[in-house]
Amino acid sequence: MAHKKHIFAAALLVCLLGHPLVSQERPETLGDMDRITDALVTRLYLRLRTLARGSEPFSLALGRFSVQGEESPLGDLLRSNLQGALANLEARPYVIIDTPPAATAGGDYLISADILDVGNAVRVAVRLVKTEDSSIIAAWHSDFEKTPWIAALLEQPGRTEGGGTRRDAHEPDSQENPVPAEIGGPWISRTIHAADDRDWFLIVSPVTVMLTAETSGSLDTMMELYNEEGTRVASDDDGGEDTNARITFNAEAGKRYVAMIRGYSSHTGAYRFQVFPETIADEAVEPNNTREQATAITLNEESGFRAFLFSGDEDWYRAEVPSGGALVTVYTEGALDTFLTIYDANGGRLAEDDDSGDGNNARVTVNLPEGAFYIKASLYSGSSSRGVYTLFTRVREPAAQDAYEPDNQLSQAKDIEVGQNQTRNFTGAADIDWARIRITQAGRYGIRARGASGTEQDTYLELLDSSEEVIAEDDDSGDTYDAYISVDLQPGTYYIKVSTLDRDPAGNYVLSVTRE
Numbered sequence: 001m002a003h004k005k006h007i008f009a010a011a012l013l014v015c016l017l018g019h020p021l022v023s024q025e026r027p028e029t030l031g032d033m034d035r036i037t038d039a040l041v042t043r044l045y046l047r048l049r050t051l052a053r054g055s056e057p058f059s060l061a062l063g064r065f066s067v068q069g070e071e072s073p074l075g076d077l078l079r080s081n082l083q084g085a086l087a088n089l090e091a092r093p094y095v096i097i098d099t100p101p102a103a104t105a106g107g108d109y110l111i112s113a114d115i116l117d118v119g120n121a122v123r124v125a126v127r128l129v130k131t132e133d134s135s136i137i138a139a140w141h142s143d144f145e146k147t148p149w150i151a152a153l154l155e156q157p158g159r160t161e162g163g164g165t166r167r168d169a170h171e172p173d174s175q176e177n178p179v180p181a182e183i184g185g186p187w188i189s190r191t192i193h194a195a196d197d198r199d200w201f202l203i204v205s206p207v208t209v210m211l212t213a214e215t216s217g218s219l220d221t222m223m224e225l226y227n228e229e230g231t232r233v234a235s236d237d238d239g240g241e242d243t244n245a246r247i248t249f250n251a252e253a254g255k256r257y258v259a260m261i262r263g264y265s266s267h268t269g270a271y272r273f274q275v276f277p278e279t280i281a282d283e284a285v286e287p288n289n290t291r292e293q294a295t296a297i298t299l300n301e302e303s304g305f306r307a308f309l310f311s312g313d314e315d316w317y318r319a320e321v322p323s324g325g326a327l328v329t330v331y332t333e334g335a336l337d338t339f340l341t342i343y344d345a346n347g348g349r350l351a352e353d354d355d356s357g358d359g360n361n362a363r364v365t366v367n368l369p370e371g372a373f374y375i376k377a378s379l380y381s382g383s384s385s386r387g388v389y390t391l392f393t394r395v396r397e398p399a400a401q402d403a404y405e406p407d408n409q410l411s412q413a414k415d416i417e418v419g420q421n422q423t424r425n426f427t428g429a430a431d432i433d434w435a436r437i438r439i440t441q442a443g444r445y446g447i448r449a450r451g452a453s454g455t456e457q458d459t460y461l462e463l464l465d466s467s468e469e470v471i472a473e474d475d476d477s478g479d480t481y482d483a484y485i486s487v488d489l490q491p492g493t494y495y496i497k498v499s500t501l502d503r504d505p506a507g508n509y510v511l512s513v514t515r516e
Contacts (some may be wrong), residue, residue, distance in 0.1 A: 028149045036197050044082040051109065052093035060086065060094040061106030061131075065113045067154060070166045077116055078124065082111070091135050105131050117154055117169060122146050142197040144192065154194040165193045165268045175226065176203035178258050183211065187272040189201035192219060195266035201259045203275050205251040208406040210278040210307060213259045214239075214246035217271040220264035221245045234335040234387075236359075237264065247335050248278055248388045250307070271420055278388065291347055291374055294318035299328065299393045307388045308336070308379055317391065321368045325398040327428065329504055330375055331356075331363035334389035338362045343374040343501070354380055355505050361389075365504050367427035395414075401427060402508070407434045410468065413495055418445070421512045423452060426499070426505040435496040439489045444516045449498050450482040455507035462497040475501070486516065 051058060062083050065075035087096050099106040106300055110131050115122040125141045144150065168191045170179045178200035181188060190199050205211060215221040223245035225234040231481055233249065240246035243264070251257060261273060288295045296318035308317055321328065332338040337360035341352040350373075357363035360380070377391060402424045404414040413434035416422055425435055439445070450461035458481035463472040471487070471494075478484035481501075498511060 008414050018108050026145050028147050032477045049093050056085055057093055057095050058109065059097050059107035061097050061099045061103060063099060063112035064084075065115065065142050067117070067169050069117045069168070070181045071167075072115070072154065072169065074122075074150070075113075076126075077153065080114070094452065107131060109137065115154075115501040117146070118143075120146055122150055122154065140143065142178050144241040151186075152189070164492050165191045165270065167191065167193045168199075170199070171321045173200045174198075174424060175230070175258055175260070180204075180272065181213075181275045182329075183260070184276050185274075187216070188275045189270065189272050190261070191270050192221075192261070192268045194268060195263070197262065197268070199261045199273075201261070201273055201275075203251065203257040203259060204254065205277075206253060208252055208253045210248060211275055212246060212248040212278050213273070214277045215244045215245065215261060215271045215273055216241065217269070219269040220267050220270040221271055222262050222264050223247055224261065225249060225258045226258045236335055239333070239335070249335070250387055285288040288316050289314050293341070296373055297391070297393070299395045302390060302392055306377070306391055306436075313392075315377045315379075317377070318372055319375065319393065321370050322374055322395070323370050325367070325369045327365065327396040327398050328368050328373075329363065329365040329394040329396075331390045331392050331394075332361045332377065333392065334361065334387070335357065336360065336387045336389050337380040338389055339378045340364050341376040341378075342366050342368075343376065344368075345372045345374075347374070351428065353430070353453075356429060363503050364430060365428035366430060367401075396494065398427075400425070404433065404435075408432050408497055410434050410464070410497075416496070416511065416513055418513050418515055423508050423510055425508045426457075426500045426502075429500060429503055431500070431505075433511070435498070435511060437494050437496060439491050439494060441515075442488075442490050443484065443487050446514045447485040447487070447496060447512070448478055448482060448514075449509055449511050450478055450484075451480075452508035452510055455509070456480055457482070457505065457507065457509040458501040459509055460487050460499045460501055462499075463487060464495040466493045466495075468495070 036198070062079055065079040067075055073380045076294045083096065086092070097107045099446065099494070103110070108131055110129045112127055112129070114125045116125065122144045123141055124144070125137045125139070128137045130137050168189070170190060172177050179188065179202065181201040181203055183205055184205070188201070191339070192199065203211065203213065210445070213225065215223065220243035223236050224232050225247050227233050234247045236245045237249045238245070245261070247259070261271070263269065287293050297319050299318045299319050299321070308315070330340055330342065332340065339352070339354050340362035342364055344350055351364050353362045353364040355362065377389070396498070402426055404422065406412050407414050408431065411438040416435045416437050418433065418437070426433070447461060447463060449457070449461055451457035461474050461483035462470050463485055465471050472485045474483045476483065496511070
C-alpha cells in the first residue's frame with residue numbers, strides 16, 4: 001500500500017503523467033497534503049511502465065530540486081516525498097539509486113525540478129532526463145497557491161552540500177535593488193552566506209511614524225540604516241535580543257529608507273528580518289520640555305520608547321527617591337547620541353553625562369537623598385533632531401559618604417600626609433575627590449589611588465600645583481586599573497584630584513602618597 005505523501009509530491013506525480021495541474025488545495029499543513037497522494041501514486045506507476053526495457057528494471061535517480069539554483073527546505077520536502085512515493089510502489093519497473101540532493105546525473109533516468117516563486121503562486125517545473133545523452137524525455141509543470149506556510153518554506157534557508165550557508169531566494173540584492181519589507185508584515189527569512197555578503201531591505205512608510213527594524217535568530221547580526229540620499233543615519237550591533245540588531249527610527253511619509261544587514265566579523269548563517277511601527281509613550285506625555293512639565297516616572301521601571309519629536313526637544317522626568325536615600329543610575333538605550341543631566345528638587349545641577357553608556361548613550365550614577373529629583377534627557381549637540389530612545393533607572397543602597405566629604409571641589413580638598421593611606425569612596429560615577437599635600441623636602445614621590453582589599457576601582461589621578469595647573473595625570477599605571485603617578489616635586493603645596501572611569505563604582509579605594 002502506498003504511503004501518504006505531501007501534496008507537492010502528489011502534484012509532481014501528476015506532472016509525470018503529462019497533465020499539468022493547478023491545485024485547488026490551499027496547502028497550509030502537512031495534513032492538507034496527505035489526502036490526495038495515494039491515487040496519484042497509482043497513476044505514476046502506469047506512466048513509468050512505459051519506460052520499461054524487458055524484464056530488467058531501469059535505474060531512476062532523483063537530482064536537484066532547487067529554488068534559484070540553491071537548495072531549500074521546500075525543495076528537500078518535494079524530493080524526499082517523491083522519492084518515498086516512488087520507492088513504495090509495488091512491482092515497479094525501476095530501481096531507485098541513492099544520489100545526493102545536488103545531483104545533476106545518475107542512473108538511466110534522472111528526475112529534477114526548478115521551483116519558481118511567481119508572485120502569489122509557486123511553479124514546480126519537472127524534467128525527466130535520459131542520463132546517457134542528457135536528452136529530456138519529458139517536462140511538465142504544476143502551479144500552487146503560495147500560502148503563508150508555503151512562503152515560509154520558500155524563504156527558509158537551506159545548506160550547501162559542504163555544510164556552508166546557502167544563498168537565500170532573495171539574492172542578488174543591493175542598496176540600489178533592495179528587497180521590499182512590509183511594515184508590520186511577516187518575518188523575512190534570509191541568510192548571510194559569505195563573510196562579504198550584505199543583505200538590503202527597502203522600507204517606505206505612507207505616513208510619518210516611528211519604526212523598528214530588527215533581526216532574530218542565532219546569527220550575530222549588525223545593521224546600518226540609510227536614508228534616500230544614501231547617507232547612513234543609524235547603526236546597531238546588539239540592540240535586539242541576544243546578539244541581534246535593532247534600530248528604531250523616525251520614518252518620514254513616502255521617503256525611502258534602506259536597511260543593510262551583515263554578520264558580525266566574518267559570521268555567516270540564517271536570520272529573519274522584520275519592520276513594525278512603534279507606540280511612542282512620549283507622544284502621550286508631551287509637552288515635557290521644562291522642569292515644570294516633567295513627566296512623573298517610577299524608579300526601577302523601564303520607561304518604554306520615548307522620542308525627541310523636533311529639533312531641540314528636551315524631555316524632563318521627575319522621580320521620588322525612597323526613604324533613606326539611594327544610589328541612582330539613569331541611562332538610555334537606543335541608536336541616538338543622548339545627553340543626561342540630573343537636578344535636585346530645587347533645580348540645582350548634580351551631575352551630567354554624554355557617552356558613558358553603550359554606544360553613544362548617556363549613563364550617570366549619583367547618590368541622592370530622599371525626595372524628588374529631576375532628569376533632563378536631550379540629544380548631544382549636532383546630533384539628529386528626531387528619534388527614539390528608552391530611559392532606564394536603577395536603584396541601590398546609598399553609598400555612605402567617606403570621612404573626607406565634602407571634597408568635590410579644590411577649595412574643599414582635605415589634607416593628606418606623606419606615608420598616609422586614606423580610605424575613600426565614590427558616591428557615583430560623577431563624584432570627584434580632592435586632597436591637598438604639602439611637600440617639605442624635594443624628591444620623587446608616588447601618588448596612588450587603588451581599590452581597597454578585594455575591590456577593583458578604575459581610578460584617574462590628576463596632580464595640580466599651587467597655581468592650579470595640571471603637572472601630571474594618569475589612568476592605569478598601577479596594578480590592573482589603578483592610577484599611579486611618580487613625579488619629582490619641589491617643596492610647596494599640591495592638589496590631588498581623583499575621579500573614576502567606572503560607570504557604577506562600588507566599594508572603597510585607598511589614596512596614598514609615598515616618598516620614593
